[in-house]
Amino acid sequence: MDSFDPGMLPRAADPALVCGDRVLDLGRPRVMGILNVTPDSFSDGGRHASVGAARDRAFAMVDEGAALIDVGAESTRPGATPVDPAEEWRRLGPVLGALRDLPVPVSVDTRHAPTMARALDAGAAMINDVAGFRDEAAIAAIAASRCGLCVMHMRGDPGTMQLQPAYSDVVDEVAGFLSGRVARLAEAGIGRDRIVVDPGFGFGKTLEHNAALMRRLDRLVAIAPVLVGLSRKGGLGAITGRDVTDRLPASIAAALMAVERGARIVRAHDVAATVDALAIWSVFHQGPFP
Ligand code: HH2
Numbered sequence: 215m216d217s218f219d220p221g222m223l224p225r226a227a228d229p230a231l232v233c234g235d236r237v238l239d240l241g242r243p244r245v246m247g248i249l250n251v252t253p254d255s256f257s258d259g260g261r262h263a264s265v266g267a268a269r270d271r272a273f274a275m276v277d278e279g280a281a282l283i284d285v286g287a288e289s290t291r292p293g294a295t296p297v298d299p300a301e302e303w304r305r306l307g308p309v310l311g312a313l314r315d316l317p318v319p320v321s322v323d324t325r326h327a328p329t330m331a332r333a334l335d336a337g338a339a340m341i342n343d344v345a346g347f348r349d350e351a352a353i354a355a356i357a358a359s360r361c362g363l364c365v366m367h368m369r370g371d372p373g374t375m376q377l378q379p380a381y382s383d384v385v386d387e388v389a390g391f392l393s394g395r396v397a398r399l400a401e402a403g404i405g406r407d408r409i410v411v412d413p414g415f416g417f418g419k420t421l422e423h424n425a426a427l428m429r430r431l432d433r434l435v436a437i438a439p440v441l442v443g444l445s446r447k448g449g450l451g452a453i454t455g456r457d458v459t460d461r462l463p464a465s466i467a468a469a470l471m472a473v474e475r476g477a478r479i480v481r482a483h484d485v486a487a488t489v490d491a492l493a494i495w496s497v498f499h500q501g502p503f504p
Contacts, residue, residue, distance in 0.1 A: 229241070229439045229478060230407065231362050231407065231408070231409075231410060231439060231479075232360060232362060232405065232407045232408045233282070233319040233321075233339040233340045233361065233362035233408075234319060234338075234339035234340075234359070234360055234361055234362070235339075235360070236319050236339060238281060238282065238319065238362070240439050240478040240479070242492070242496045242500070243473040243477065243478055243479065243480060243492045243495070243496065244281035244282065244478065244479050244480070244492075245279060245280050245281060245282075245479075245480050245482050245485055245488050245489050245492065246280065246281065246282040246283070246284050246321065246441065246479050246480065246481045246482070247272070247275030247276070247278070247280035247282070247283045247284065247482065247483075247485045248284055248286070248445065248481060248482065248483050249262060249268060249271055249272050249275070249283055249284065249285045249286070249309075250262065250285075250286050250287075250289070251263065251268050251285060251286070251287050251305050251306065251309050252286065252287055252288065252289045252297075252305070254289045254291075254294065254295070255286070255289045255291065256289065256291040256446075256448075256458060257445075257446045257458045257459075257483060258483060259289065265308045265309055265311075265312050266312075268285075268309045268312065268313075269309070269312040269313060272285075272313055272316055272320075273316065275485045276316065276317060276318055278485040278486035278489060279485060279486065279489030280318060280485045280489070281318055281319075281479075282318055282319050282320075282321050282340065282479070283313070283316060283318060283319075283320055283321065284321040284322075284323050284340075284342055284481060285306065285309060285310065285313070285320060285321070285322055285323065285338075286322075286323035286324070286342075287302045287303075287305035287306040287309075287323075287324070287329075288302050288323075288324065288325075288326075289372075290323075290325075290344050290368075290372045290417070291372065292372060292375060292376040292416075292448075293372070293373060293376070294372045294373070295373075296371075296372070296373065299326040299328045299329050302324065302326060302329050303328075303329055303332055306322065306324075306329065306332075306333065307332070307336065310322070310333060310336040310337060310338060311336065313337070314337050319339035319340055319362065320337065320338050320339055320340070321338065321339070321340035321341065321342050321362070321364070322338045322340070322341055322342065323342040323344070324341065324342075324343065325343050325344055325345040325349075325352070326352075327349055327351035327352045327354070327355040328355070330343075330352055330355040330356055331355040334355070334356065334359045334361055338361065339361055339362060340361050340362035340363065340364065341355075341356055341361055341362075341363055341364070342363075342364040342366070343363070343364065343365065343366065344366045344368050344372075344414065344417060345366075345368060345371075346365045346366050346367055346368065346391065346392070346395050346414075347363065347365055347395055347398075347399060348395070353398070353399065353402050353404075356404070357402050357403060357404060360408065361408065362408050362409075362410070363399065363404065363408055363409050363410070364410050364411075364412055364441050365392060365395045365396065365399070365409060365410070365411050365412065365438075366411075366412040366413075366414045366417070366441075367388045367391050367392055367411075367412065367413055367414040367417065368414045368417035368418055369381075369417065369418025369419070370418050372417075375417055375418035376418065379418045379419055379420055379423065381423065384419065384423040384426050384427060385426055385427060385430045385433055388413050388414070388427060388434070389433045389434060389437065392411040392413075392434060392437050392438075393437050395411075396409055396411065396437055396438055406438065409438050409439075410438055410439045410440065410441045410478070410479060411434055411437050411438045411439075411440055411441070412440065412441045412442065412443065413427040413431070413434055413440075413442070414443075415427065415428075415442065415443060415444050415447060415449065416443075416444075416447045416448060416449055421449050421452055421453070424449050428468075428471060428472065428475065429475075431472060431475035431476055431477060432475060432476055435475070435476035435477075439478040439479070440472075440476060440477045440478060440479075441477065441478070441479040441480075441481060442468075442469070442472040442477045442479070442480055442481065443480075443481035444465060444468040444469065444472065444480075445461075445465045445469075445480075445481060445482040445483045445484065445488075446458050446461045446462075446465055446483055446484075447461075447465075450464035450465060450468060451464075462484050462487055465482065465483075465484065465488070466484075466487060466488065466491045469482065469488055469491060469492070470491055470492075470495055473492060473495055474495070474499075480492065
C-alpha cells in the first residue's frame with residue numbers, strides 16, 4: 215500500500231492556533247500528546263519520573279505524529295491532592311529544560327499563575343489551564359507573551375468536582391463559561407487566534423453531562439477551536455467495563471466522534487493509534503482524492 219502523507223491534506227481558510235513563534239495549522243484535526251511528570255496521574259503516574267524518560271517519551275510521541283506535547287506536573291484526576299507551585303516547578307523545570315529542542319510546541323498543563331510565568335520563561339509555547347484562566351493572576355502571567363491558551367471548563371476543583379455534579383443545563387453553562395472567559399481574555403488584549411476551548415470531559419460531570427456536551431459540541435465550536443480530552447478516562451471505563459489499561463478502542467471511538475462534531479485537537483496518551491484514526495477520518499471526510 216502507498217504510504218499516505220498527512221501534509222497533503224487541504225489547508226487554506228482553516229483555523230490556526232498561534233503558539234509562541236509557531237502557528238499550528240488546524241485545517242485537519244491534530245493530536246496533543248500527554249506527558250505526565252507526576253507520581254499519581256490516573257493512567258501514567260510515575261512512568262516518566264526521570265528527566266531522561268520524560269524526554270524520550272516526548273520525542274517518541276513526536277515521531278508518532280503528535281503536533282503538540284502537553285506536560286503536566288499536577289494530577290487533576292478526581293480527588294487528587296493539590297500540588298503547590300514550588301513542588302510543581304521542581305518536577306516541571308528540568309523537563310522543560312530538556313525539551314527545548316523538541317520540534318513541536320510544548321504546552322504546560324497548570325492552573326497556577328507562578329508556574330505559567332516560569333514555564334513561559336523556560337520556553338513553553340502554550341498554557342493549558344484546567345481552571346480556564348479564572349484567576350486574574352493567570353491572565354497577567356500570560357498576557358505579555360504570544361503563547362497559545364487552552365481554556366477548559368471545570369466545575370469546582372479536582373478535590374470535590376465529582377461530588378454530585380449538578381447543572382440546570384450543562385451545555386448552556388459550559389458554553390456560557392467558555393465564552394465569558396474568551397471575552398475576558400480578549401479584554402486583556404489576547405487575540406482569539408491564541409485560544410482554544412475545552413468542555414473538560416470528566417471535570418465535575420457525570421456520564422450524562424459528558425454525553426450532552428459531546429452531542430452539542432457544535433455550541434463550543436462556535437466559540438473557538440475545540441480541544442477535547444477523553445483519553446482513557448473513567449467515563450469510557452464506565453461504559454465499556456474496561457480497566458484504564460484497556461481503554462484504547464473506547465478512546466479512539468470518542469476521539470472520532472469529537473472530531474466529527476468539529477473538535478480540532480485531541481489530547482491523547484496513545485498518540486500513534488490516535489494519529490492513524492484521525493488520518494483515516496481526515497481523508498474520508500475531506501480528501502485528498504486522486
Ligand atoms: N484532562 C486531564 C488533564 N488535563 N487538560 C485539558 N485541556 N483537557 C482535559 O480533558 C484534561 C486536561 C486529565 O488527564 P491526565 O492528564 O491523563 O491525568 P491526570 O490529571 O491524573 O494527570
